Amino acid sequence: MITCFDIGGSFVRHGLLQTDGNVVESGRVETPGTDWLSFVDAIKNRCDTGSDPVSISLAGAFDERTGIADVANIPCLHKRNVLKDLEAALGRTVLITNDADAFALAEAVAGSGRGKPVVFGIILGSGVGGGIAVNGGLVKGYDGIAGEWGHGPVMDPTAGGQLSGLGHFPCGCGQTGCIDAVCSARGMEKIHLSLHGLALSSRQITGAWHEGDPAAIRTIEAYTTLLSRALSVIVNTLGPHVVPVSGGLSGEAALLDLIDRKTRALVLADYADPLVIKGRFAENGGLMGASIIARIAYGEAPA
Ligand SMILES: [Zn+2]
Structure with a gap:
């Protein structure tokens, strides 16, 4: 049976591809972040005894042309040829997909984008990512990077003249003022710290916003x-x-509603319905996307 994995910075989640095409999470373990052999064991111990393929959603950039992953928060995978090394260690075919791509594909095939030609799935959590699906298939792009709108030093630190003194935030990619650095959950926390001198978690900030706290209102507006x-x-x-x-912020319905209204007010097209919405697979897009990738590669799930 094909085993599907969702590998994140905190947990390795796994599930078996069902005959109806769905995937059900059957367990999770903490991600062995620094030790490659422990990581291999975490995968190996959750596969059956045969040699069926595994399909993996990975929380990081993955170049399928070279097999090399770029996953700074899982050091044992970072800059490693994960595809080649994992196939050698497991003796199985391994399919690897970036987690934002897996989520976008899950939404396009079976979620909020089902039957819709163009789906841009985004992740708003510890980072900002995205994936593009057109007519039910992923757009990979050069080096597999299509959809990754989180990087590039594009941020206006004055928020269109609404702010002063916000400053440019450095990003993990080496640049300054990326969307990922400002609009991730950590970015929200940095905005709050920069504007008010208060070190709160994103959850505390949105909680204060719901209670009408003026500082949190200003942070969320920015x-x-x-x-x-x-x-x-x-x-x-x-x-x-x-x-x-x-992603972690997708559970904030009022926040998504505000992002949706502001975005629709700025774009050229006249969207009659909400555009930015919580995905159907917001919680399990990695596993679901990995299962769809496996089905595309191998046809229907084995009985
Ligand atoms: Zn960046």
């Missing part, structure tokens, strides 16, 4: 303004029929 301005350019470029959201 955050959603910066995010929707960047997103509007992507929406005008791609013309997505829906922008499903995954």
Whole structure:
């Protein structure tokens, strides 16, 4: 049986591809971050005894041309040829897909984008990512990087003149002022710290926002303004029929609603319905996407 994995910085989640095409999470273990052999064991111990393929959603960039992953928060995989090394260690065929791509594909095939030609799935969590699916298939792009709108030093630190003194935030990619650095959950926290001198978690900030706290209101206004301005350019470029959201901030319905209204006010097209919405697979897009990748590669799930 094909085993599907969702490998994140915190957990390795796994599930078996069902005959109806769905995948059900059957367990999770903490991600062995630094030790390659422990990581291999974590995968190996959750596969059956045969030699069926495994399909993996990976929380990081993956270049299928070279097999090399770029996963700074899982050091034992970072810059490694994960595809070659894992296939050698497991004695199985390994399929690897970036987690944002897996989520976008899951939404396009079986979620909020089902039957819709263009789906731009985005992740708003510890980082900002994205994946593009057109007519039910992934757009990979040069080096497999299509959809990764989180990087590039594009941020206006004045939020269109609404702010002063916000400053440019350095990004993990080496640049300064990336969407990922400003509009991730950590970015929201940095905005709050920069504006008010208060070190709160994103959960605390959104909680204070719900209670009408003026400082949190200002932070969320800046955050959603910066995010929707960047997103509007992507929406005008791609013309997505829906922008499903995954990641830790996707559970904040009011936040997504505000991002949606601000984005739709900025774009050229006149969207009659909400565009930026919580994805159907916001919680399990990695596993679901990995299962769809396996089905595309191997046909229907084995009985
Ligand atoms: Zn960056």
